[in-house]
Amino acid sequence: MGRERIHKEAAAKDGGSHAEETARAVPFELDDQKLDEELRPQYLADVIGQKKVVQRLQIMLDATRKRGEPLAHVLLDGPPGLGKTTLAMALAREMGTECQITSGPALTAPKDVLPYLSNASHGSVLFIDEIHRLPPAVEEFIYPVMEDFRVDIVLGEGLNARTINMRLKPFTVVGATTRSGMLTAPLRDRFTFREHLDFYDDHDLVEIVERNAKKLRTEISPAASAEIASRSRGTPRKSNNLLRWTRDYATVHDTSGHISDAMAKAALAMLEIDPRGLEDQDRRYLRTVVQVFGGGPAGLAAIAHTMNVPPDTLEDEVEPFLLRCGLIQRTPRGRMITPSGISHLSSH
Numbered sequence: 001m002g003r004e005r006i007h008k009e010a011a012a013k014d015g016g017s018h019a020e021e022t023a024r025a026v027p028f029e030l031d032d033q034k035l036d037e038e039l040r041p042q043y044l045a046d047v048i049g050q051k052k053v054v055q056r057l058q059i060m061l062d063a064t065r066k067r068g069e070p071l072a073h074v075l076l077d078g079p080p081g082l083g084k085t086t087l088a089m090a091l092a093r094e095m096g097t098e099c100q101i102t103s104g105p106a107l108t109a110p111k112d113v114l115p116y117l118s119n120a121s122h123g124s125v126l127f128i129d130e131i132h133r134l135p136p137a138v139e140e141f142i143y144p145v146m147e148d149f150r151v152d153i154v155l156g157e158g159l160n161a162r163t164i165n166m167r168l169k170p171f172t173v174v175g176a177t178t179r180s181g182m183l184t185a186p187l188r189d190r191f192t193f194r195e196h197l198d199f200y201d202d203h204d205l206v207e208i209v210e211r212n213a214k215k216l217r218t219e220i221s222p223a224a225s226a227e228i229a230s231r232s233r234g235t236p237r238k239s240n241n242l243l244r245w246t247r248d249y250a251t252v253h254d255t256s257g258h259i260s261d262a263m264a265k266a267a268l269a270m271l272e273i274d275p276r277g278l279e280d281q282d283r284r285y286l287r288t289v290v291q292v293f294g295g296g297p298a299g300l301a302a303i304a305h306t307m308n309v310p311p312d313t314l315e316d317e318v319e320p321f322l323l324r325c326g327l328i329q330r331t332p333r334g335r336m337i338t339p340s341g342i343s344h345l346s347s348h
């Protein structure tokens with residue numbers, strides 16, 4: 001049941017003006033997950049940005065469709081929120097098949113993989129997120145799966161052990177990783193196509209913001225779209241979150257719900273995102289390197305420990321963008337702040 005209906009029913013039951021106010025205060029809204037799905041590009045042609053990657057995937061798709069074969073295995077790497085899941089789902093949709101979704105840490109033992117394998121129909125996609133975190137036993141188990149669509153199951157132990165081979169329908173593994181460097185060579189080699197996703201430029205992000213504002217039936221000024229795009233850290237996921245936040249802010253502050261330039265600026269100021277898109281955690285990272293480690297070089301673990309943040313979070317979510325902006329540097333002896341990092345800190 002939609003929220004609008006729930007609130008309308010509540011209003012009717014109470015009959016009072018307070019209930020009517022509640023009904024008006026919560027405008028029609030799809031639930032969070034549905035909204036995310038609505039904003040996600042469905043087909044390759046809907047994907048904005050990542051032009052070269054999309055072009056290559058399209059060729060591979062057209063060729064395999066012509067031959068009537070399943071797609072070869074694809075590995076996508078890049079920071080979180082850049083569209084790895086989106087591309088995997090779009091590939092499945094383009095092939096007219098389903099996409100099963102799991103992740104490296106969820107597959108703790110070979111038996112966890114079996115349900116996905118038995119559900120995999122001919123040509124379908126199995127998306128494995130964070131594939132660099134597959135335990136070694138699972139990784140070895142999926143080698144023959146990826147190579148020959150065969151499962152080797154060992155029954156019994158010691159002298160009585162015997163191996164049973166099970167044949168599977170050919171399907172496609174799409175692996176995603178934020179750390180391609182952590183993948184073992186044998187696993188990496190089992191992917192015929194490997195693509196790296198890079199941060200989006202502001203031009204692409206503006207297009208994404210404008211298209212998603214339309215999907216959300218929200219009017220937004222060009223300057224407001226540019227403002228959101230420039231603070232999205234090169235990431236569509238972030239631009240979606242900022243658009244939704246700004247839209248909420250506008251709904252509360254302006255009866256028309258229109259997102260003007262001033263409205264976007266005020267909404268973003270409240271989130272304390274600076275003009276380069278840096279958030280509190282990013283600035284805290286820079287400050288820690290300068291104030292505690294004299295500008296570096298400092299080891300990742302030491303910085304993480306001082307900030308009380310898991311090293312993985314820093315490596316996956318904070319450092320890639322700071323490196324891309326040239327605010328820090330990675331050297332063999334550790335992380336260092338750059339002159340632009342220092343001047344950014346002193347101005348914000």
Ligand code: ADP
Nearest residue numbers: 039040047048080081082083084085086236237
């Ligand atoms: P990842 O798997 O790399 O963490 P996702 O595929 O989940 O990232 O993308 C996060 C969100 O960003 C998606 O919900 C989608 O709405 C949006 N998104 C990702 N890539 C694009 C794109 N190329 N164009 C428009 N929106 C995108």
